[in-house]
Amino acid sequence: xxxxDVFKKITRxxxxxxxxxxxLQIALTAIPxxxxxxxxxxxxxxxRYLRExxxxxxxxxxxxxxxxxDRVTFNCRPNIVVNIPGKNxxxxxxxxxxxDIVPPGEIGLWDHDPYKGYVKNGKVYGRGTExxxxxxxxxxxxxxxxxxxxITPGLSVGLAFVADEETASKKGLEYLLDTEKKLFKKxxxxxxxxxxxxxxxxIEVAEKSLLWLRFKTVGIQTHASEPSLGRNAFTAAxxxxxxxxxxxxxxxxxxxxxxxxxxxxxxxKKDANVPNVNTIPGEDVFYLDCxxxxxxxxxxVMTQMRAMADSVENAFDVFIDIVPVxxxxxxxxxxxxAPVVNALRKAVRDVxxxxxxxxxxxxxxxxxxxxxxxxxxxxxxxxxxxxxQPNEHCIISNMIGNAKVFAHLFLGE
Numbered sequence: 001x002x003x004x005d006v007f008k009k010i011t012r013x014x015x016x017x018x019x020x021x022x023x024l025q026i027a028l029t030a031i032p033x034x035x036x037x038x039x040x041x042x043x044x045x046x047x048r049y050l051r052e053x054x055x056x057x058x059x060x061x062x063x064x065x066x067x068x069x070d071r072v073t074f075n076c077r078p079n080i081v082v083n084i085p086g087k088n089x090x091x092x093x094x095x096x097x098x099x100d101i102v103p104p105g106e107i108g109l110w111d112h113d114p115y116k117g118y119v120k121n122g123k124v125y126g127r128g129t130e131x132x133x134x135x136x137x138x139x140x141x142x143x144x145x146x147x148x149x150x151i152t153p154g155l156s157v158g159l160a161f162v163a164d165e166e167t168a169s170k171k172g173l174e175y176l177l178d179t180e181k182k183l184f185k186k187x188x189x190x191x192x193x194x195x196x197x198x199x200x201x202x203i204e205v206a207e208k209s210l211l212w213l214r215f216k217t218v219g220i221q222t223h224a225s226e227p228s229l230g231r232n233a234f235t236a237a238x239x240x241x242x243x244x245x246x247x248x249x250x251x252x253x254x255x256x257x258x259x260x261x262x263x264x265x266x267x268x269k270k271d272a273n274v275p276n277v278n279t280i281p282g283e284d285v286f287y288l289d290c291x292x293x294x295x296x297x298x299x300x301v302m303t304q305m306r307a308m309a310d311s312v313e314n315a316f317d318v319f320i321d322i323v324p325v326x327x328x329x330x331x332x333x334x335x336x337x338a339p340v341v342n343a344l345r346k347a348v349r350d351v352x353x354x355x356x357x358x359x360x361x362x363x364x365x366x367x368x369x370x371x372x373x374x375x376x377x378x379x380x381x382x383x384x385x386x387x388x389q390p391n392e393h394c395i396i397s398n399m400i401g402n403a404k405v406f407a408h409l410f411l412g413e
Contacts (some may be wrong), residue, residue: 091185094188106390130383167326
């Protein structure tokens with residue numbers, strides 16, 4: 001355990017930052033950072049503000065890694081890395097958070113403008129406040145406490161603020177792993193605080209395979225009063241959606257390590273077809289989000305889907321095209337007794353007084369590409385589970401408490 005007096009100094013300093021942490025949350029919320037896939041212009045403006053703010057806070061070892069992307073105005077997706085040397089310079093504690101967000105969805109479900117953050121009942125509201133600004137801000141002020149107290153951390157500190165997490169990380173962490181080969185070391189303590197539970201008792205060490213698919217059904221458009229002259233793509237697609245629910249029965253294994261413990265196959269987004277009521281659509285497009293236990297190969301799952309689509313094609317005389325939008329095979333899990341897991345368990349116990357246990361999830365995080373490259377990363381956060389929801393919010397006490405957990409890791413054993 002870290003020196004008790006030193007840790008108390010650090011935690012008192014973190015407590016004093018509450019108003020500054022809230023102010024940074026609100027400032028970041030006002031700068032939407034949406035990927036091109038989500039109808040946005042990337043993270044450039046948010047990253048520029050964050051870079052300038054880090055300098056004002058006293059950080060001086062800041063690096064920018066721009067992933068090229070000609071789909072956005074500034075032709076790049078910035079990734080920011082901050083380093084603070086520790087007593088042990090051969091080992092770094094990394095806190096990796098992301099700057100991009102998801103769209104707010106149906107605006108009418110929000111009580112206020114999602115990009116105008118505000119405080120109410122001990123919470124900061126706004127899109128991105130929990131996912132992932134809560135721990136982005138917490139990591140900054142955990143490190144700042146060492147600067148302001150003139151305390152050298154036991155281990156070196158690395159803060160990475162990456163782009164593109166919400167849409168596959170190609171311009172974010174994967175770019176860093178591909179281009180900056182010496183940034184991370186296999187013995188580093190790497191934490192991605194992008195998932196957790198309300199008690200802080202879950203340390204994610206494994207993820208399911210991720211499969212997103214686009215189903216395009218092509219029939220023949222015609223007037224709705226004469227359906228026999230066409231082939232209703234919407235009707236055929238609806239039958240396919242119903243058939244796809246049978247995947248739950250086919251791939252039905254249970255693994256209690258994961259939450260939820262089974263593979264999931266859920267229809268989600270649907271593109272608009274015809275704009276008027278009295279036309280039978282000749283094309284229909286919907287998407288399927290699948291989170292699949294590592295027991296099953298994605299090829300096996302897609303083969304079964306293709307067979308279901310073939311049966312609908314034959315029944316309705318339509319054509320169905322299936323195109324993968326994202327495919328991520330589950331990497332090997334982080335060992336449940338890895339140093340990062342043990343360090344987190346100690347820190348969480350000292351800060352929150354609870355025992356955090358290893359678990360697996362269906363969501364995808366930046367830990368997946370790290371594990372794929374052999375880095376034993378862990379995912380942990382204490383949060384309110386409002387990510388991607390209307391009225392997303394960060395519980396202020398979680399933001400402050402998580403900063404203390406990160407500081408505990410920085411001090412080392």
